[in-house]
Amino acid sequence: xTTYVYETTAVKPGQKPKYFEFKQSMKDAPxxxxxxxxxxxxxxxxxxxxILKSGGEAKTEARGGSCCCGPxxxxx
Numbered sequence: 001x002t003t004y005v006y007e008t009t010a011v012k013p014g015q016k017p018k019y020f021e022f023k024q025s026m027k028d029a030p031x032x033x034x035x036x037x038x039x040x041x042x043x044x045x046x047x048x049x050x051i052l053k054s055g056g057e058a059k060t061e062a063r064g065g066s067c068c069c070g071p072x073x074x075x076x
Contacts, residue, residue, distance in 0.1 A: 002026050005044040008034065019044070 004024060007017040018039075022031065030043040 004030070005046060006031060006034075006041045007044050009040045009042055011040065 001023045002025070003021050005019060005021055007019050010017065020034075022035070024031075031041055033039065034041050
């Protein structure tokens with residue numbers, strides 16, 4: 001099971017999104033409504049791992065990462 005981050009989508013102008021995590025299989029379709037409140041939601045795409053090739057040599061570099069906060073915020 002994978003943990004995905006979701007955010008509520010604004011129903012009213014100026015409404016701030018709320019973030020939460022939800023565990024589901026990678027084979028499952030993304031959720032469209034909050035499982036408890038029924039609010040419309042969308043999956044947040046966070047950084048992951050990328051393969052960079054330099055001088056014919058492949059290496060893996062961490063890019064971004066999972067966080068408990070919203071986009072542009074940091075949990076130090």
